[in-house]
Amino acid sequence: MTVTTAPDILATILASRDLPTLPIVASKLLTLTAQEETPLAEIAALITQDMALTAKILRVANSSFYSFSKAINSINHAVSVLGTNPVRSLVLSFSFLSMRDGKNADFDYSGFWERSLAGAAAAKVIAEQLPDIDSEELFTIGLLQNIGHLVFACTIPDKYEEMQGNASTSLEVIDEEFTEEAHLGITHSAAGFEVARRWGLPDLYQHAIRLHHNPTAYAGEDQHLAKTIRIVFLADLMVAIFYSTTPELAHKRFRKEAKELFGLDVLTINAVLKQVANEIDASAEYFGLNIPPTKSVAEILQEANARLNQLNLSYEELNRELIKSKKELEQLTAELKHKNTLLRNLANVDHLTEIANHRCFQTILDRELNRSVRNAGAISLLMMDIDWFKKVNDTWGHLTGDQILKEFCRITKKIIRDYDLLARYGGEEFIAILPETAPEDAVTVAEKIRKNIENHVFNDGTVDIRITVSIGVVSAHPAVGEIKKQTFIGYADEALYQAKRNGRNRVIRHQLAS
Numbered sequence: 001m002t003v004t005t006a007p008d009i010l011a012t013i014l015a016s017r018d019l020p021t022l023p024i025v026a027s028k029l030l031t032l033t034a035q036e037e038t039p040l041a042e043i044a045a046l047i048t049q050d051m052a053l054t055a056k057i058l059r060v061a062n063s064s065f066y067s068f069s070k071a072i073n074s075i076n077h078a079v080s081v082l083g084t085n086p087v088r089s090l091v092l093s094f095s096f097l098s099m100r101d102g103k104n105a106d107f108d109y110s111g112f113w114e115r116s117l118a119g120a121a122a123a124k125v126i127a128e129q130l131p132d133i134d135s136e137e138l139f140t141i142g143l144l145q146n147i148g149h150l151v152f153a154c155t156i157p158d159k160y161e162e163m164q165g166n167a168s169t170s171l172e173v174i175d176e177e178f179t180e181e182a183h184l185g186i187t188h189s190a191a192g193f194e195v196a197r198r199w200g201l202p203d204l205y206q207h208a209i210r211l212h213h214n215p216t217a218y219a220g221e222d223q224h225l226a227k228t229i230r231i232v233f234l235a236d237l238m239v240a241i242f243y244s245t246t247p248e249l250a251h252k253r254f255r256k257e258a259k260e261l262f263g264l265d266v267l268t269i270n271a272v273l274k275q276v277a278n279e280i281d282a283s284a285e286y287f288g289l290n291i292p293p294t295k296s297v298a299e300i301l302q303e304a305n306a307r308l309n310q311l312n313l314s315y316e317e318l319n320r321e322l323i324k325s326k327k328e329l330e331q332l333t334a335e336l337k338h339k340n341t342l343l344r345n346l347a348n349v350d351h352l353t354e355i356a357n358h359r360c361f362q363t364i365l366d367r368e369l370n371r372s373v374r375n376a377g378a379i380s381l382l383m384m385d386i387d388w389f390k391k392v393n394d395t396w397g398h399l400t401g402d403q404i405l406k407e408f409c410r411i412t413k414k415i416i417r418d419y420d421l422l423a424r425y426g427g428e429e430f431i432a433i434l435p436e437t438a439p440e441d442a443v444t445v446a447e448k449i450r451k452n453i454e455n456h457v458f459n460d461g462t463v464d465i466r467i468t469v470s471i472g473v474v475s476a477h478p479a480v481g482e483i484k485k486q487t488f489i490g491y492a493d494e495a496l497y498q499a500k501r502n503g504r505n506r507v508i509r510h511q512l513a514s
Contacts, residue, residue, distance in 0.1 A: 009156065009185050010194060016155035018103060020147075022199050025050045026095035030200045033088050043084060044076040047091065055482050057090050060286045065136075089140040092201075093120070096143055097287055099150070106161050107153035114291045115239055116143050121279040122235035125272050130262065133227060139283070141205055141228065142235045144196070145212045148188025151195050159184060177213055189213055208232045215261065230261045238276060241297055248304045251297065273297045290370075350424040352402055353409045361423035361431060365485055368421075368435050369478050376479040380442035382432040383472040383492035384412075384449070387504040389428040392467065400460040404467060407458055415449050431492070439475035439509060446471040446507040454505060468505035472496030476512055483512075 013019065022030075028046055032038050048054050054075055061072045061082065072078050079087050096116075101109060123142025127135040152160040163183035180187045193210035204225055211217050212232040218225065234257060240250035251273075258264045258272075277294040284291045295303075348360035356364070365381075372379040386392075386408065393401040405428065412430070413422055421433040434442055450469055458465040472495030476483050495510035502508065 009159075010191070013151060013155045013186075013191055014194065014198065018154045019195070020099050020150060020154055022092075023050075023053075023095050023098065025053060026091050027200070029088055029091050030202075033084055034200070034202075038084065040079045040084070041076065043087065044074075044079045047075050047079075047087070051481065052479060053091065053094055056094050056288070057087070060090060063286050064282065065286050085134060086136045089134075089137045093140045093143055093287060096140075096147070097289060102150075102154050104153045104157040104161075106157065110291075111243075112146075112150060112153075113289060115243055116146060117283055117287070117289055117291065118239045118242055118276075118280050118294075119143065119145055119232075119235050121283045122238040122276050123231055124283075125276050125279050126231050126234055126238075126258075129264065129268055129272060130227065130231070132224070133231070137204075138228065138231055138235075141208045141232055144192070144201075144205060145209055145232050145236060146188060146192065147195060147209065148190070148192030151191045152184070152188060156184070187213075204228055212236055234258055234261065238273075241273075241300060242280075242294070246304075247300050248308075251301060353406050353424050355409050355413070355430075356421055356423035358423065358425055361421065361425065361433070362485075364421050364423075365433055365489075368433055369483075369485060369488070371435065372476075373478045375436075376477070377436045378438045378475055378477050380434040380437040380439065380473065380475040381488065381492040382434065382442065382446050382449070383425070383474075383489075383496040384430045384432070385470050385496055385500065386428040387468045387470055387500070389467070392465065396460065396463065396465065400465070403460050404458050404465065407456075408453065408467075408469070411452055411456060412449055415452060416445065431489075437475065439473070442473050442475050443507060443509050446473050450505065450507055470496060470499040470504045471507045472499055473507060473509040474512070475509075 021027075025046060029043065032043060032046060047057065057075065057078060058072060060066070061078045062068070066082070068081065072081060082090075097113065120139045120143035123145075124135045124139040127133040127138035163179060177187045177189065189210055189212060193206055196206045196209050207218070207225055208228050209232075211229045213236065215226075215230045215233040218229050220226070234254065237250055237254040237257060241247045241254060244250050254273075255269055258269050264272075274296070277296045280291075280294045283289075348356060348363075350357040368379055371377075386404070389401065389404075392404060409422065409424075409430070412432070416422060416432055416434070419435065423431050423433075425431040434445065437445070450471055453467060453469045456466075458467060472492045474488060474491040474495055476488060491510040491512065495508045498510075499506050499508040
């Protein structure tokens, strides 16, 4: 059997085409800020080259992450108020969080980003309790501390997966580093350090990543670096409280290390533990990461204690409970399956037309706008209103009107694509979401719907009826410029109103400001 040495595996990692790389703006910013007395205007000019990054930085700068009393309305203003290092930290954080997906289907990317964000929030909360420490910079270092795991998953996925399959289920740090050294010849801390050095991250970042599992290994005289390493080490212990199978052990060790490394008293440690869950959720919102609500440390420890108590039950008691629960679950499963189907229909389907209802439309539009941002694609809306529909109801009755509404939906659904969404917006108003659809294509679809409705003969069994429809169209590229959902819908509604005001039975497209 050939044993792979650390230099061999490191060379493989650094030569891999799948090695994560920093976006161009972040890379240039690192070079720029490494120079002495870099003009702030140059930093601002570099960042504003990326519109999406600019919008994200301004959003965080105006959030409670900083809690400024006055709004920051430009990158120049942000750089001036925040300073070079905090802006650099924000750019690095957003750049790292942009590496959301990868080719390794077996790696839990969502779990990795969730734990990374927890480490960042924990480092920030701890840093806020200590003097002369930049908590925003610690947030970024905490976010990057376990980058080695991502590097392994991207560059040596087969070896990494094999190692995880053979590893202990314990999440104790000493076991993790020992297992990596034994199976790969290199730890994720060492791999992360090498990648951080290749990216040109500041020395403070590099050494904190290298030693975040072993703070006592630092023998230098830089007290700021020593503090940073210890903070990131504590942050990683705190992450274990949230994600290990033995949170009570991680909690006990965190308290012990926090007292020994920084002399924190019980009240301060309690304050940190109480605050961190809220900081994780707030940071997820600031940086656009969709994660489930975070349980508090108290809730996690309470649940862990309940699990321990459950384990103390005798085998006979557990067996009896399991048999009873199994029978109850089998009965409940059948009932819930039927009820869930009914509830889904009640919650998401319009009972008359059997298409999506208003609530379902709002939910799907949120999802599609987010997807358009990720994919940098276009998205379009068609707002449709049947012309003079009140006259239809008054002349032929509501039953006939209901039949026309159903027939209108049937015709429209044949024209749009299977993955488009048609929903009843209210009364005789309907709306369609067209993902990945440019303005010209959206107008083409709208015209096809309008012509088909105009030429169709509606019949209620006794009389032929003809109707027309007015349609408002709006399209956007959310990744290029931020657009709010209700504003987007409002534009479609404005275009529909213009179509009706111009004589009805026509398509009007709203022109977004460039």
